[in-house]
Amino acid sequence: MNTVEHKIQNTSPPPPHPLPQGEGDSFDIPSPSRGEGEGGGGSLNLFLRPLFIALWLALLFLPFRGLKAAVILFIILFAAVSLLKAFKNYAGTLKDVFVDVRKSISSRIRIKLPESKARSTVFILLMSVIVLTLPFYGHDYLIDIAVLSGIYIILAQGLNIVVGFTGLLNLGFAAFYAIGAYSYALLNTKLGLGFWASLPLSLMLVTLSGFILAIPALRLRGDYLAIVTLGFGEIVRLVLNNWDSFTKGPNGIGGIGPPHIFGMRISGIGQFYYFVLIFALLAVFVIRRVAASRIGRAWIAIREDEIASSSIGINTTAYKLYSFAFGAFWAGLAGVLFAAKMQFVSPESFTFMESVLVLCMVILGGLGSIPGVILGSIILVMLPEMLREVQLYRMLALGSGLVLLMIFRPQGLMGGKGVSFRG
Amino acid sequence: MFIQQLINGLTLGGVYALIALGYTMVYGILELINFAHGEIYMLGAYLGIIFLAFFTTVGLTAYSLPLAMILTFVLSVIFCSAYGFTIEKIAYKPLRNAPRLSPLISAIGVSIFLQNYVMLTQGATDKIFPNLFEKAGIEFIGARVTYTQIFIIAASAVLMLSLNLFITKTRMGKAMRAVAQDKVMASLVGINIDTVISATFIIGSALAAVAGLMVAIYYGLVNYSIGYIAGIKAFTAAVLGGIGSIPGAMFGGVLLGLVESFSAAYISSEYKDAYAFIILIIILFIKPSGLFGKSQEEKV
Numbered sequence: 001m002n003t004v005e006h007k008i009q010n011t012s013p014p015p016p017h018p019l020p021q022g023e024g025d026s027f028d029i030p031s032p033s034r035g036e037g038e039g040g041g042g043s044l045n046l047f048l049r050p051l052f053i054a055l056w057l058a059l060l061f062l063p064f065r066g067l068k069a070a071v072i073l074f075i076i077l078f079a080a081v082s083l084l085k086a087f088k089n090y091a092g093t094l095k096d097v098f099v100d101v102r103k104s105i106s107s108r109i110r111i112k113l114p115e116s117k118a119r120s121t122v123f124i125l126l127m128s129v130i131v132l133t134l135p136f137y138g139h140d141y142l143i144d145i146a147v148l149s150g151i152y153i154i155l156a157q158g159l160n161i162v163v164g165f166t167g168l169l170n171l172g173f174a175a176f177y178a179i180g181a182y183s184y185a186l187l188n189t190k191l192g193l194g195f196w197a198s199l200p201l202s203l204m205l206v207t208l209s210g211f212i213l214a215i216p217a218l219r220l221r222g223d224y225l226a227i228v229t230l231g232f233g234e235i236v237r238l239v240l241n242n243w244d245s246f247t248k249g250p251n252g253i254g255g256i257g258p259p260h261i262f263g264m265r266i267s268g269i270g271q272f273y274y275f276v277l278i279f280a281l282l283a284v285f286v287i288r289r290v291a292a293s294r295i296g297r298a299w300i301a302i303r304e305d306e307i308a309s310s311s312i313g314i315n316t317t318a319y320k321l322y323s324f325a326f327g328a329f330w331a332g333l334a335g336v337l338f339a340a341k342m343q344f345v346s347p348e349s350f351t352f353m354e355s356v357l358v359l360c361m362v363i364l365g366g367l368g369s370i371p372g373v374i375l376g377s378i379i380l381v382m383l384p385e386m387l388r389e390v391q392l393y394r395m396l397a398l399g400s401g402l403v404l405l406m407i408f409r410p411q412g413l414m415g416g417k418g419v420s421f422r423g
Numbered sequence: 424m425f426i427q428q429l430i431n432g433l434t435l436g437g438v439y440a441l442i443a444l445g446y447t448m449v450y451g452i453l454e455l456i457n458f459a460h461g462e463i464y465m466l467g468a469y470l471g472i473i474f475l476a477f478f479t480t481v482g483l484t485a486y487s488l489p490l491a492m493i494l495t496f497v498l499s500v501i502f503c504s505a506y507g508f509t510i511e512k513i514a515y516k517p518l519r520n521a522p523r524l525s526p527l528i529s530a531i532g533v534s535i536f537l538q539n540y541v542m543l544t545q546g547a548t549d550k551i552f553p554n555l556f557e558k559a560g561i562e563f564i565g566a567r568v569t570y571t572q573i574f575i576i577a578a579s580a581v582l583m584l585s586l587n588l589f590i591t592k593t594r595m596g597k598a599m600r601a602v603a604q605d606k607v608m609a610s611l612v613g614i615n616i617d618t619v620i621s622a623t624f625i626i627g628s629a630l631a632a633v634a635g636l637m638v639a640i641y642y643g644l645v646n647y648s649i650g651y652i653a654g655i656k657a658f659t660a661a662v663l664g665g666i667g668s669i670p671g672a673m674f675g676g677v678l679l680g681l682v683e684s685f686s687a688a689y690i691s692s693e694y695k696d697a698y699a700f701i702i703l704i705i706i707l708f709i710k711p712s713g714l715f716g717k718s719q720e721e722k723v
Contacts, residue, residue: 060505063473064544169524216708223456226527227658228707231700234655242693352651356531363528395539402532406525407517 050085054078131277135270143269145385147341150276151334152377154283156361157370158330163359164368165291166323167303169226172233173358175213176328178240178350180206180335185253185345186246195259195340203332210328214321233355240347252346256339276337283330288370290326299323300368360402365412372414427566428688429681434572434641436680437579441634442657443664443672444586445507445627451603451667452623454523458530459510461654462537463503463628467635468645469541470499472550479553488555500632507628508621516617534651542647549646552639575637582630583673590669595622603667652696656683659703665716674715 058074135143155177162170183205187198217228240247247253258267259275266275290296298319301309310316339345357380365376387394405412442464449457478484478491514533518526560569590596601609602619610616638653639645660679664671679699687695706713 056505056509060502060509063470063477063502064541169527216704220707220711223450223454223523223527224662224707224711227456227655227662228704230655231659231703235697235700238694238697353535356535359528359531392543393539395535396543399532399534399536399539402535403514403529406521406529406532407514410518410521410525 047082050078050081053081135273140269143273145381147269147273147276149378149381150273150280151337151341152358152361152381153280153374154330154337155334156358156365156373156377157283157287158327158334159358160327160362160368160370160373161287161291161299161330162323162327163362164366164373165296165299165303166320168320168323169223169229170324170327171226171230171352171355171359172213172236173229173327173331174350174352174354175229175233175236176206176210176331177335177338177354177358178236178345178347179209180332181339181345181349182240182247182253182335183332184336184339185256188256188339189253194257195336199333199336202336203329206332206335207325207329210325211321213328214324217324218317218320230352230355233350233352237347237350237352240350247347250347252344252348254344256343256345258343259340272341276341279333279337283333284370284374287330291370295319295322303368360398363402363412364405366414367412369412369414372412375413424688426564428684430563430566430568430572430576432681432684433677434575434680435684436677437576438634438638438641438676439653439657439660439680440673440676441579441582441630442653443660443676444583444669445631446654446658446661447664447666447669447672448599448623448627450661451669452599452606452620453515453519453526455515455526456530456658457515457627458527458654459514459533459537460627460631461650461652461657462534462541463507463510463650464631464635464638464653464657465541465645465647465650466506466537467499467503467632468552468639468649469545469550469635469647470502470632471495471636471639472552472645473545474498475553484555492555496633496636499636500629503628503632503635504625507624507631511621511624516620534654538647538650545647547647549644552643552645554643571637571641575641578633578637582633586626586630587669589626595619599623656696656699659699662703662713663706665713668713668715671713671715675713 054074054077057077058070061073062070134146138146155173158176159170159173162168162173180202183202184195184198187193187201188195193201213229213232217225217232220228241250243249258265258272260266261275266272291299298309298314301312301314302316302319306316338349361376361380362373363376364379365374366372384391384394387397442460445460445463446457449455449460474495475484475491478494483494484491510533514529515526518529560567560572562568590599598609598614598619599622601612601614602616606616609619638649656679657676660675661672662675663679664673664675666672679702682702683695683698686698
């Protein structure tokens, strides 16, 4: 399948000029000199093109911050692009060196393969010791972030089922998260139900809403599906925001009770850490098992080629439905945990940006890769906390980071090469 | 009341239609939901305020208001087109042969970037568009129609008609239709795909810029986040009419504007933003290819 895909991809880009398409040249800003070829460009090209790019972008920036800032931007951009350009000219030779070095290393490593397996066991042991003993040495702030990471791991794994395994883009995933959180909040504050009584009810409600969304959504192809899920997310948020008598609107619901285990109240942050950790491990374990099962393989088959999989007897509609509902289930669990941790929910926590953030976790980690998504969630929860001083710029960085990720490493940090998406 | 809502709906619908055209043109050619398109509309509104403020300090506004307005329009359109062009070159062109999901996510990235770019450079608070045109208007069968509304309706109609002429009559329009039909074949008969795609982005962005500027005049307030919701609604309009179809986008935009205006008046204005999505879901459920769209069979 992959080779066929490659063949199609190789023939489909229609070369407008009979010259090779620039080697992944991301900065093809209006260049009158493009025809002159990259090989024999010479020093003039090396100087003029960065100048042109920097000038163009600085000009675009000009109305927003005035002349001085634009000149500064121009100088920075010019330096950066020239350096990149110069680096790129040597990159070809550098690449050869890299390949040689890697070859010589890998030929040596192959002999030590068993040892590297042992090393990975040591690594896993070390990681689990660090994770398990975190409350004993970490201060409250760190544990708090870790708890949040745990909740996001569950949420992102849920989205990973839908986007990563089944290949259905869901841009309104925060809706399920919101439904989970609000159903626990409402059951707890209005009916006085405890955590363990409301958990199954909340999860049932969320899973049901996953089914309800899936029924109209599954008639649609990729992009339409993305928009309908986005619309669903917005509708849920708007309802939560406007149904004042039931959800208290934008003020949110406070005073949600913490969970109890055997009569013991889980309120300390250290206790809550283990509580979330158990659920996160459960999520990872169950999702791993399901992904390896018949259902998981059916999902992957649908992702790779829907028509082919339906022609070998997979009931694609049913499996997509399961995928939506199963993903929603974990999002609901994450929502319940979130409500229990914060003891407060408001519609502000479930905006479109939240859905995008979770999607970024999945994409950064690698679509369909469970360890990757764990890593992606931890990185994206930690990063804003570490970048508090430059908080204003972090969304700017997130946006450009997404673009760069798509251009240079679309499979994410730990994504497999086989994952392909057409939607 | 009815006539008043009709006029309000038409005004809103004209704006939605202008933005929706950009979505539908890009989708027709690249099969990409250009999430950043709503931000171009927002940039258009901001640039209008910036340029008008500049002309006011220079003294041009006092000298001749129409001239200042025309220059503001022209400059905003030029800058927004340049933004659209640049976004395509940086964020979408390297991904042209990538899997479908990649450019979409790249577009979401551009959208986040532009929102925060404007927020950081212009501040997070609402910007006020100088109230140059008094709220004067004419009485029309019991409804009040301001000159701004008349201007918006007329300008959108003229722009849509000229776009239609451009697509059907000119060489570039013909090339665009050819590329939308089949990229490979179009390139084989000597059409430069890159130029056509750039032209699509430039035209779409120009229309969005006009829409943004007109909304800034109409409401008098601009915020860095207006692009997102307007973009989603315009996309809804494009889907409503059948994405890829230019008359569909125009019709869908006007229809959506009318629905929103009437439902806000007669049902409830709290859920004003939700109607668009509800309509979208219903339309896609009944007729997934939109009102004017041709249903596509998936090729094996």
